[in-house]
Amino acid sequence: MKTYQPITPEIIEKLKAITGPTYVKTDRDMLLQYQTDYETNPAMFHVPDAAVSPANAQEISEIVKLANEYDFPITVRSGGTSLADGAIPVCGGLVLCMDRLNKILELNEEGMYMTVEAGVRTVDLQNAAKKVGLMYAGDPSSAESSLIGGNLATNAGGLRAVRYGVTRDQVYCLEVVTPTGDIVECGRILKKCSTGYDLEQLIIGSEGTLGIITKVTVKLIPLPPYRFDVLAIYTDPRQALHMVPKLMKAGIDPTSVEYMDNSYVRGCADYCHYKDMPHYDDGIYVIITVETFHEDELDTKMDAVCTICEESGAAEVLEADDRVWNMRRNCQTSVELQSKVFLTDDVVVPVHKIAGTIEKIMDIGKDYPFEVKINAHIGDGNLHIVLCKMDMSDEEWEKNVEEFHQQVYAYAYSVGGRLAGEHGIGAKKLKYMEQFTPKGELKIMKTIKRAMDPKDILNPGKVIDA
């Protein structure tokens, strides 16, 4: 990794001239809030030299040009909800906060799109659409606290991707400040386009390494008026997992297919203080949501879902009420009850390989001193593995995590999977990215990064080692 120049008082003065002095922070106590994101392991924390909160793309452009001139790194901070150390300034330098770009600029009902600044909270965007009977279909579990720009940067997935796709599928166009400081609009509000390279999709998912997203225009779709939520409880994980392909081929087009292993069922019920959850002791929960535009269609599909679940061996098939969804949404936070330091991993495999993958991971986990907890968006092959440090020593923890990951990632790649389905690579998985990505692919990525960001100014130490 390259050596950068320090942020000098001269640079600080220039930053203050761009944003006004209020929006530049250099006090170490103030900067501590930017040393981490959702990372819980203090060994990974890093305090920046300064932080700045620009008001708009123009100011960001000036800051990026300054960074190129004085050769200091910029780490973009969106909602700070990264689970991959994406917002940690691992090379020091400047943290650039997006929270002041928080305006909804246009909601066009006829054109069915919404244009917002990148710092708008995902949930605010969802709610604005809902108010006019439309839907923004992106729905990461972090919607309450993540910002839409961060959703794009990591190509966030979440709970409704089975039907509606991931964040990249929700985007018409975006405005980006390039690594050399140009302000560029990529994409347009078009359903078809064959006019040059698809730059918006290249920027989406690049985790801030190819540009700072400042504005986003997302697709809105009609809000389906009918919905049902089924909770299918299994006692054998294989039966739960082998139900999925049948569901996907039945033309039901479910919105969500969520999986919580029994460890999560118990942990989340405890965390939410829910007594008497069915099969608390031995149940694996699969939540299936279906949305329709017609009542008849809803009835037909509900019958079909229940039949598929029963025939695949479900112990019980119930309506999934708010409690069940609340448990699902608290999977992440419920772990805090168990262990102060824990690690949430995010692996993705082809949907038809998820059953084998979960079985394999549980099998691998038996050799390790930590409990392996799994929740998964099984409808899209994306699983989250949580490991708890508990009272392990740092050395023991690091060693076991490393060995476990080597085994899990090697297996995932052997069945056509990848390191991350929705959390991104960040700093946390950089070394695995170098290890597991086929050489030719990595070469193209580095060629693009070096060409677009010749001084490696934006988010260095993330995604790839350029």
Add this chain to the structure above:
Amino acid sequence: MKTYQPITPEIIEKLKAITGPTYVKTDRDMLLQYQTDYETNPAMFHVPDAAVSPANAQEISEIVKLANEYDFPITVRSGGTSLADGAIPVCGGLVLCMDRLNKILELNEEGMYMTVEAGVRTVDLQNAAKKVGLMYAGDPSSAESSLIGGNLATNAGGLRAVRYGVTRDQVYCLEVVTPTGDIVECGRILKKCSTGYDLEQLIIGSEGTLGIITKVTVKLIPLPPYRFDVLAIYTDPRQALHMVPKLMKAGIDPTSVEYMDNSYVRGCADYCHYKDMPHYDDGIYVIITVETFHEDELDTKMDAVCTICEESGAAEVLEADDRVWNMRRNCQTSVELQSKVFLTDDVVVPVHKIAGTIEKIMDIGKDYPFEVKINAHIGDGNLHIVLCKMDMSDEEWEKNVEEFHQQVYAYAYSVGGRLAGEHGIGAKKLKYMEQFTPKGELKIMKTIKRAMDPKDILNPGKVIDA
């Protein structure tokens, strides 16, 4: 544009050593077949110096490395159905034909995907999926003769994009030979992915300038068993066009919404020898297709479609039979009856701007000596404007076409549109690409092209002037 080295006898010998002598052509009479694609204007034709038909990615890789070593350009030829001079070797050099890469490699019903070589005909891929009750949703009008690699290269759209999206939405992953000769797999069979840059979407739509696609894995979806096709006939184009937003917001999720102006209705009916087509003299045809998984749903949606059409002023609402679809599919070829040389243009605008755009284009057309014919995928804002040379002189034709285009493109860009919705830029629109694309966007595209193809070997003279 740079000057390349000629293809010498030494190079020909090396090409023959790679593919075997049978697959290298240098005879001028044989090479004439590669001087054009669907281009009808001889002024645009260009005969290559040689043509080669490699068997696989390995041979293509060796040919590309040879081109880098000896500095000659390669133009990739897929089905040769480009309407944007995409397959014309405008810089001479070598034409590389994809027709020998024609094998379906795997159809995985459980995983719902199909892997094929890039030279498989689109229709063969569609039919292979249908045979097992699944659907490949890409459906360009040229499906009978285009090859899947060409569909990806131009991000082909077509008739079912309203519901299923364009070609880029159908692709899980691809194998590409890079401009420097590496063989790289981009993407995987994953529903979610946040593991580095989205290279597959960058390659898709790059019209062979960033790599030669050699293998493709496409998504398959369940084949909806129920379908209806409505023909709504209007006599006022505004009424037809203003119906579209209502249709899109009603939760009907139509598969196709196609528009033929009265000139096409008459031309296609004549071409197909159909007598007594309703409203032959004054009708504008809008064809609406809806597919469902349940019969009840079909009935409900059919009622809704008919009501929307009637309330928006349709003169007649009928079932669209095979004749109507046959007319629609022959829009392009029917024009040949009218004029030996004609120009099919492809412009895309936001869906909610299509009514105003078609009205504007008809208005612009009044000042020109050619008849302006319009058919459109109005459900996705994509329109095709056909101009017929008839017996105009070359000079008069060029001058009028140029002036007409300047007006049409300027208007399209003013409402957020783009030069091409599905045909690509090719060589034909290169100069407009330079003229109309915002500078910052063009700069990123050229940066990427130069970094990935430093010697400008692949498809020079197409998309951008690198």
